[in-house]
Amino acid sequence: MFDVVVIGAGPSGATAAEDLTRSGHSVAMLDRDGRIKPCGGAIPPRLINDFLIPDNQIVAKIKTARMISPTGRNVDIPIEDGFVGMVDREYFDEFLRKRAEIAGAKRYTGTYLRIDRDGDGTHVVYRDKTSGEERSLHTRLVIGADGARSGVAKAEVPGGEKINYVIAYHEIIEAPTTSAAYNPIRCDVIYDGVISPDFYGWVFPHGKSVSVGMGTGIEGVDLKNATAELRARAGLTECLTLRREGAPIPLHPMDKWDNGRDVILAGDAAGVVAPSSGEGIYYAMVGGRVAATAASACLVTGHTRDLQLARKLFMREHKNVFKVLGAMQNAYYRSDERRERFVSLCHDVDVQKLTFEAYMNKRLVKARPMAHLRIGIKNLAHLTRMIPATRV
The missing domain is CATH 3.30.9.10 (D-Amino Acid Oxidase, subunit A, domain 2)
Structure with missing residues (x-):
């Protein structure tokens, strides 16, 4: 029996698998082979530092x-x-998978089918890529990191069918x-x-x-x-x-990331892509890390309520950023006239500095109240059409 089976081994799943193995847990990592996700590939300095990404992965x-x-x-x-x-997902994802494997995760290649439960526990059923046969992995917990159309989320977590x-x-x-x-x-x-x-x-x-x-x-x-x-x-x-x-x-994080029993979601499966920017790699890897933290806590304490830690930890740090970005997308992406105003607003030096400080460090910048006030006034002026769309 494994402590955790991670379904999906993109940045989120591979991060969860590596963290759990380094914490002393037995982990199986199940992934389809050969799939490359479309992605611009941008990663901020905080990701590089927090997840120890070597320079040879930066293209x-x-x-x-x-x-x-x-x-x-x-x-x-x-x-x-x-x-x-910038990273190329064709090579970056495989680097993360191999790093998890080197840390001790057991790697399986196949297509996830379902989760079965019986008197012996939880079983992740998959179709083996090589043999084409149905096989199963016996586990105590499951992390679903299988993407935006997550089969794990749809079958196991309330609201997972409505992403x-x-x-x-x-x-x-x-x-x-x-x-x-x-x-x-x-x-x-x-x-x-x-x-x-x-x-x-x-x-x-x-x-x-x-x-x-x-x-x-x-x-x-x-x-x-x-x-x-x-x-x-x-x-x-x-x-x-x-x-x-x-x-x-x-488009936005799910309201619930676990089933209260033996499943936690991570990455795109939990909806953690930043509004407005569509940035996903950093938030996927953070999602994998908090899922690993929640799974580890549950394994140690035996309390299934600890599975809720994944969403709580993520939202505690990133909820406000997601709210601001969501409001910006709703305000400016609805028409070309609004997009013109958004680009005009980006010409503002205060906007540039605060935006990239927030992007690079993944935190809202609170130390410049006058800059926030000036941005707020200009933002209001654009949204109410008090100034022309092309005016700085």
């Missing part, structure tokens, strides 16, 4: 973020005193040798209804390659056509396409 170091409005207005935000790291999400699509292409519109140390974020009517598009450097993509929650939007338009605008149409990927991204 690019970004020094500037460019916001592009529906009218084509560019606002460049410098990243002072540091950088935003709202947007669809993200991107193409990994060869980086151009020359391009007037492309900069290998700059991330471009495109707020334009032609690209995405309710989210945004991106061009994110990955060293020798580039992630070009967009997201939307509106049915009927042609993601491939929108990405082709994005590539054309960035002068990347002729670049060789290496792979194409699409997947759902949840």
